[in-house]
Amino acid sequence: MVKSKGLGKGLSALLGDNNDDENIVDLKNFKSDKTPIHQLVPNKFQPRKNFEKKQLEELAVSIKNRGIIQPIAVRKISDNKFEIIAGERRWRAAQLANMHEVPTVILDANDELAAEFAVLENVQREGLNALEEAEGYQTLINTFGYTQDKIAEMIGKSRAYIANMLRLKKLPNEIQNMVTNGLLTAGHARSLIDVDKNIELAKVIINKNLSVRQSELLSKKNPKSYQSDKEKSIDPNVKDLQNSLELKTGMKVNINYKKNNTGKITFEYKDLDQLNKFIANVKSKY
DSSP states (O other), rough: EEEEOHHHHHHHHHHHHOOOOOHHHGGGSSEEEEEGGGGGEEOOTTTOOOHHHHHHHHHHHHHHOOOOOSSSEEEEETTTEEEEEHHHHHHHHHHHHTEEEEEEEOOOOOOOHHHHHHHHHTTTTOOOOOOHHHHHHHHHHHOOOHHHHHHHHHHHHOOHHHHHHHHHHGGGGHHHHHHHSSOOOOOHTTTTTTTTHHHHHHHHHTTTOOOOHHHHHHHHHHHTTTTHHHHHHHOOOHHHHHHHHHHHHEEEEEEEOTTTTTTEEEESSSSHHHHHHHHHHHHHHH
């Protein structure tokens, strides 16, 4: 079993769905085994929910002709079960190619490292939609206590980029679905955050095929897109804390702060699953 000390170049080698010779060479130090395909299961932290059928079929044809050049990175979770850390596309394509076993590299990885691999593997590829990417970052924050700065350093992006992606989670589910289905880009969606009647505006943007800049102007012209007087009067420090709690919990948070240093915090949950996860996280820390 190979102990994984870091992600960087090692991960680039393990991704392996392209034909870059530099990636292929890096795997020479890894011992590869054959594993029955039915013993592999997807990474539970996998942010990608949709796999393009056409791309999988093309990869399956390549695998039939050339085999799997890069082993699939896995970790052992029971005697006859291995969880995929990197290479789920190859595993899915291998099934389409009617393969019975695939080359694997078994890594000694805990949940945190498996989650990092899942996020990194996908953000380095095309096709991951913005909401799936944001969900991956949210998992690292909620489950493993990552900060936005740590995620930014890990994936080589700015902290502002991470913050902007996470803000998409504040949008109504209907708009999130528009992003997932490719009707809106992340840029369009960001222009609708904290805007009143944003679902109606989203439909206008789609119907009129507006650019991101046009969408931003439309949102600013919306007479109800501005914060209420009450929201404008919120202390900036309290607002920052409120936003930070929303990103960490995935819930709508309201802090009612009074001048005598008392007040209350309200968390709005979408369903019982979200509430139970929140309670479990609180209990685990206190």
